[in-house]
């Protein structure tokens with residue numbers, strides 16, 4: 001027995017019954033840990049920015065404001081999010097498909113490249129030689145190491161995607177699973193495919209910039225650079241959306257026992273992401289010179305709206321699957337009885353539920369509206385833009401990933417949390433903060449307050465100007481919301497770090513439930529039964545509550561959308 | 576279960592509430608799609624992206640000639656030009672000033688040429704909240720009809736270096 005156990009390379013999860021290979025477990029862990037490290041860097045930057053854009057405080061000076069803004073954008077949007085996504089890729093391929101990862105060496109190499117790339121980039125930014133913000137728009141030029149760092153990180157991520165696809169292939173070849181890949185793996189595959197396309201665009205934008213920065217190439221064209229850069233910048237957001245929706249489905253199953261209502265619909269919606277999101281980067285160039293109206297309308301609307309359709313489908317199927325699960329448990333009272341009985345005290349669940357609400361109601365509605373060709377005239381580069389994306393990528397993706405971590409730590413690190421009651425309130429604190437900040441930003445933006453601008457009073461400008469006092473109050477809302485979100489984020493980081501490294505070990509046991517024993521039992525029961533009944537119909541369980549919710553959503557969308565057209569009509573005539 | 580492999584043939588057409596929602600969402604997406612070309616033909620505010628390649632020096636010269644021919648005043652060292660009757664007008668964005676100050680007439684139609692001689696800038700006309708991207712090498716032409724009068728401040732809303740928040744300008748529209 002002894003000699004055998006020495007060669008054992010996996011364990012069976014006591015909670016899910018899945019096979020966890022130690023090797024992939026290791027890569028899930030180190031990628032998740034690096035993600036949280038860079039989240040911490042980004043969070044410290046975040047509070048400094050919030051306290052500076054709060055025009056009554058203006059904490060940083062102008063040099064450090066732009067430097068820290070660069071630091072924040074890069075660490076949050078690139079390093080934090082992508083490291084977690086890498087962890088998800090290892091999980092979704094190896095663990096869900098019951099297979100070893102394709103190459104351990106490749107996994108090591110790609111991880112080292114990503115870490116070194118991230119460190120180089122952070123070093124050169126903090127050293128003051130890359131004050132170019134995340135987008136590094138030419139002719140703004142950074143030190144060559146800035147481009148080197150980002151490219152190294154990107155190539156590392158590309159190699160992880162390659163390792164992922166190869167792992168899918170060997171799983172299929174070795175028949176380590178029967179039937180089709182699980183929905184979560186399907187979602188991760190969507191993310192990985194879009195990531196490859198995004199990184200190729202990024203290389204086309206950043207390699208010439210690098211060559212230019214070392215004097216080997218002429219200055220790239222500013223307009224072409226924007227087109228290519230947003231091929232990276234926009235599509236990585238679709239990676240984030242696909243990964244986030246995958247996490248929604250995962251957590252819906254884990255926390256409520258939900259089963260996708262219709263695999264065809266859910267998977268079809270992911271396919272729409274791949275097919276139609278790729279050209280939607282146009283919506284960053286809507287008021288640029290050099291791109292024609294036809295090109296913009298086609299590439300934002302035709303393509304983007306089918307991707308929007310996909311998100312609206314997921315926005316229904318995720319809560320609907322939960323409603324069915326709840327009703328099957330017997331919570332059938334009225335329209336919303338099931339909703340009230342959802343496990344709101346489980347931080348894994350509440351994070352994901354709040355993520356879906358913030359992403360849909362704030363992020364989604366503002367995003368599609370601001371991305372409308374003509375409406376963009378009133379929004380481009382104003383605070384409405386960070387107001388929008390802090391609701392998608394922070395209130396949506398980041399919050400969903402936080403929820404995931406509340407399950408990742410017990411399931412993969414096999415350690416329990418301390419201060420569990422703090423964990424229960426953390427998602428709410430963060431969600432309230434980010435919602436306030438996002439609304440403060442968006443509303444300040446309607447006054448024309450610019451994004452990426454140190455001083456909203458323009459002190460020292462030759463021609464004096466300034467904003468309505470209301471705009472400054474809204475910047476205060478941004479500031480207070482930012483402080484609350486920061487506290488929520490630090491609480492999260494403290495909780496997961498304490499648990500992952502020092503938490504009480506839970507080897508060879510089921511994960512301690514975040515819910516009460518009775519609800520957990522009902523959820524487990526559904527998970528077990530769902531597995532047996534796979535492929536069966538659930539039409540006998542209707543989803544009236546979810547229908548009501550999505551109709552409220554659509555109504556809000558329609559009102560916001562047409563209100564924007566109405567205010568556009570008040571502008572000067574522009575052609 | 577989203578974490579387990581579905582077995583057999585799971586293909587199924589959407590039914591019931593799900594089908595209704597997909598249909599409704601699709602209709603809404605199509606409405607939003609049609610809104611853009613519709614506004615292009617029937618609305619008055621459109622970003623056409625009309626632009627021409629231009630060398631920084633050439634654009635600067637055109638701006639200088641424009642200022643020489645039409646200058647009437649100066650505000651804080653920035654020339655003020657008056658163009659009462661429509662036509663081509665020029666605005667130059669550079670670190671960190673919009674030049675010149677434009678004095679226009681309400682109800683006239685102008686072809687505003689705007690470009691940069693250094694970095695990317697963001698033309699933002701306040702409090703109207705009209706925003707366009709300004710790129711070096713591109714003579715971006717915005718055909719605009721001033722339907723309201725008053726003093727409109729211009730700021731820059733694309734990061735252009737450490738003095739980005741000092742970059743302002745002005746358009747004055749007279750009755």
Ligand code: HEM
Pocket residue numbers: 043046047049050053069070072073076077080081133134135386390393394398437450451452453481482483485486489
């Ligand atoms: C505690 C939470 C956070 C706070 C308080 C915060 C605050 C801010 C503030 C004040 C800005 C500057 C807006 C401007 O002046 O244009 C900003 C920019 C930004 N934030 Fe955050 N943020 C937070 C979390 C995040 C997260 C988690 C992400 C990504 C996953 C993120 C991504 C970005 C990006 C991409 C920018 C734009 C950078 C640029 O303009 O180049 N933020 N944030």
Ligand SMILES: [Cu+2]
Pocket residue numbers: 668669671695696697731732733734735739742
């Ligand atoms: Cu500027």
